[in-house]
Amino acid sequence: MKLLEREELLTGEILDIFHSLRKNENRAVHESYESVEDAKTLLSLAYKVAVWFMQLYGEWDFDPPKFQLPDENTNEIDNINELKSVYEKELNKVKEELAAIREQQEEIVDLTTRKKNSKILPFICKSSFCLSCAKIKLEEWLVKTARKENNNDKNY
Numbered sequence: 001m002k003l004l005e006r007e008e009l010l011t012g013e014i015l016d017i018f019h020s021l022r023k024n025e026n027r028a029v030h031e032s033y034e035s036v037e038d039a040k041t042l043l044s045l046a047y048k049v050a051v052w053f054m055q056l057y058g059e060w061d062f063d064p065p066k067f068q069l070p071d072e073n074t075n076e077i078d079n080i081n082e083l084k085s086v087y088e089k090e091l092n093k094v095k096e097e098l099a100a101i102r103e104q105q106e107e108i109v110d111l112t113t114r115k116k117n118s119k120i121l122p123f124i125c126k127s128s129f130c131l132s133c134a135k136i137k138l139e140e141w142l143v144k145t146a147r148k149e150n151n152n153d154k155n156y
Contacts, residue, residue: 014052017045040069 001018004010010018024042027033044067051064 014049017049021045021049043069 001010001015001022005015021042024033024038047067051062054062054064
C-alpha cells in the first residue's frame with residue numbers, strides 16, 4: 001500500500017478506507033476485537049473499495065447497486081451446531097477407522113514376528129499357529145534332537 005501511495009495510485013478517501021480496513025482487520029485478529037457495528041461499517045467500506053476498483057479497472061460505466069447489509073440469520077447458530085454435530089460424528093468415525101487400521105497393522109507386525117520366529121524354532125507350524133500342530137512339531141523336534149545327541153555321544 002505504501003508503494004501505491006508513493007506512486008499516487010492510491011489517494012484520498014480510497015487510501016483512508018484501505019488503512020481503516022487494514023487497521024481494523026489487525027485489531028480483530030490480534031486483539032480478538034469483536035463489534036457487530038464496526039463490522040457493518042467496514043463491510044460498507046469494503047463495498048466502496050470494490051465499486052471503485054470495478055469502475056477504475058473494469059467497466060467505466062459500471063453502475064453499482066445500492067449497498068445492503070446481509071440479512072441477519074437467526075438460524076445461523078442452529079446451522080453451526082448442526083455442522084459441529086456432523087463434524088464430530090465424522091471425526092469419531094475416522095478415529096474408529098484409524099484404530100481398526102492400527103490394530104490390523106499390529107496383527108501384521110505380530111504375524112511377521114511369528115513367521116520370523118518360526119524359521120528359528122522348527123516346531124512352530126508354518127501353515128497355522130494352532131496349538132495341536134505346535135505340540136506335534138515340538139515332539140518331533142525333541143525326538144530328532146535327542147537322536148542326534150545320542151548319535152553324537154556314540155561317535156566319541
